[in-house]
Amino acid sequence: MNIFALFHERIAAILAGFGESGRLPIALEPARFVVEPPRDAAHGDLATNAAMVFAREAKASFGSPRQLAIEIAAALTALDGVDQAEVAGPGFINIRVKPEVLAVVLRAALIDPAGFAKPSAREGASAAPAPVNVEYVSANPTGPMHVGHGRGAVFGDALASLLAFVGHPVTREYYINDAGAQVDTLAHSAFLRYREALGETIGEFPEGSYPGDYLVPVGASLADIYGDRLKDKAEDEWLPIVRAAAIAAMMAMIRDDLAALDIRHDVFFSERSLPHGPEGDAVAAAIADLRGRGLVYQGTLPPPKGKPGEDWEAREQTLFRSTDFGDDVDRPLRKSDGSYTYFAADIAYHRVKIDRGARDLIDVMGADHGGYVKRMQAAVRALSGGEASLDVKLCQLVQLVRDGEPVKMSKRSGSFVTLREVVDEVGADAVRFIMLHRKNDAPLEFDLARVVEQTRDNPVFYVQYAHARAASVRGKALAAFPDLDVSPAALAEADMTLLADAGELGLVRELAQFPRIVEQAARAHEPHRIAFYLYDLASLFHAQWTRGKDQPQLRFINEEHRETTCVRLALVSAIGGVIAAGLGILGVSAPSEMR
RNA sequence: GCACCCGUAGCUCAGCUGGAUAGAGCGCUGCCCUCCGAAGGCAGAGGCCAGGGGUUCGAAUCCCUUCGGGUGCGCCA
Secondary structure, eight states: OOHHHHHHHHHHHHHHHHHHTTSSOSOOOGGGSOEEOOSSGGGOSEEEOHHHHTHHHHHHHHSSHHHHHHHHHHHHHTSTTEEEEEEETTTEEEEEEOHHHHHHHHHHHHHOHHHHHSOOOOTTOSOOOOOEEEEOOOOOSSSOOBHHHHHHHHHHHHHHHHHHHTTOOEEEEEEEOOSSHHHHHHHHHHHHHHHHHTTOOOOSOOTTSOOOGGGHHHHHHHHHHHTTTTTTSOHHHHHHHHHHHHHHHHHHHHHHHHHHTTOOOSEEEEGGGSOOSTTOOHHHHHHHHHHHTTOEEEEEOOOOSSSOOTTOOOOEEEEEOGGGGTOSSOEESBOTTSOBOHHHHHHHHHHHHHHTTOSEEEEEEEGGGGGGHHHHHHHHHHHTTTSOEEEEEEEOOEEEEETTEEOOOOTTTTOOOBHHHHHHHHOHHHHHHHHTSSOTTSOEEEETTGGGOOSTTOHHHHHHHHHHHHHHHHHHHHHHSTTOOOSHHHHTTSOGGGOOOHHHHHHHHHHHHHHHHHHHHHHHTOTHHHHHHHHHHHHHHHHHHHHHHHOGGGSSOOTTOHHHHHHHHHHHHHHHHHHHHHHHHHTOOOOSSOO
16 A cells, blocks of 8 residues: 555556657656655655656647646646645645545554555556575574674565565575585584593694684584594594584574574575586586586686785686676686686576576675675676576674773684674664664664663664554553454544644654555665664654643543544554564564563 | 775764755753653754766766775685
């Protein structure tokens, strides 16, 4: 029930009508104009720039954009639900709808807040929303997740929910980098813990290994299972065993950390599981695929400029022609020793995703992967023959602070602040909301002290409290009118014309924006817009509530006027419902009371 | 050297894919409330949207460029 979309269609129809009578070109692209809330509420309920956008096309028949605007406005005025449509400035059209339109919006939001926000299936819609694959987290299985991983995790999870909410079939996916040198290093560190568990004194861990004590249980468990039988085996015998045990333990830990944030994936895809070997090599097949498209060749890359490359020497490699797709240089698929690069494996993996049917691929990664974006997009386009596209969402760093003071993080000592510690301290809701309350490509400051405060500076609390307050008002109403039916269906019968106060009408207008915000957030892949919207809505709601302090006639519950109470309860319930629906998309709970 | 991201109020950040007088929260100033519905309300000051060019009816938004910050740059994953 998106009234902005509704009026967009109506105006498009009016323009098409002008097209039929030969006064405008037939095939005007409706996406060029917008219908949006006016900056100033005094201007009306909706505004459109349609007349100005099509000024050039209208010049012959209408002269000025203003004249086109006048005629569009005249046609709008004749439509159902339109109170007035007037032209302002150079050609804006401000539309004011009749009260019954706002009543319809309010009822829709009240009866089914989530359904209200979903895009309505249009008649003759071209196609169902495309299948989307969202890959997120993908932290290497070499230790506990830290806070930066958490941001990507929460972001990817909320984005996946958002896309599912608006109708896309969504696959949530985790790529386990379990095939590189890092996991061998992990295995060596675990082996040291194993020997330790057998009673050896290990002392200092070697440079570049994983000294964190999260490997201690892995060593102990290996000692339990194998006794000392691994200790004297050759490395190529114990390594696969220890590696598998260590990776399994790390992934169990990571999944546990994710579960604490209520983050789940449909697919955990192991890099090691990509078929390899003579009987079927997925990476080789992917390279052959690209080669068949004429995009692979043997060549030598120029040395990187500006970086003093002492040890650089020209070597011939197998290269992917990513420059055909806008990359800066072609990228190697095989190292000089003939083994595959990580990029080659990643190409094979994305090929799997495309083969499974995904057309919109999204990778959520840390900002340090920025240099990787172009080549991966090139690969996806090449592999799919242009059918699929990849959007890469880079999440910037998280700076943990407490009361404004930076929290020390030292990876070297192994005592970095883990995601789990933060979740345990402030709760999953706070972590999720704060991480979604910022654009993904902007750095995030996370104040551990602030997010547990019960004040307006704490957006988590402020929004959740609005929901709790809505629930509380409903309870209070039952105390005043014990026989009142406060179910949404019953409240929807209330006389909506009794909503007359400017603050109340402002709230209805704010509710009307929810579907639009959801749609835009989904299209832009920016869940933070929902968080900001919820904060604005909560803010207006709290303000209206507070007005009742000084002006008792504005209180939601009026013991003298049952009908007024009903309609205000309808408003309050709709607000509560929309906040719950919005928080639901973000994966944040909507409590009925704050403690 | 090149590529990508960022630069908006004192601080932290929004700004709806080009619209009307650039917004919010903190902080600051001044009133109100602080028993009557649960952790406050109202108002004000504060901006060359980093600088400069361009595109057009119209630019914080798009393009070019300069400056400043971050990230990355074959045989790491």
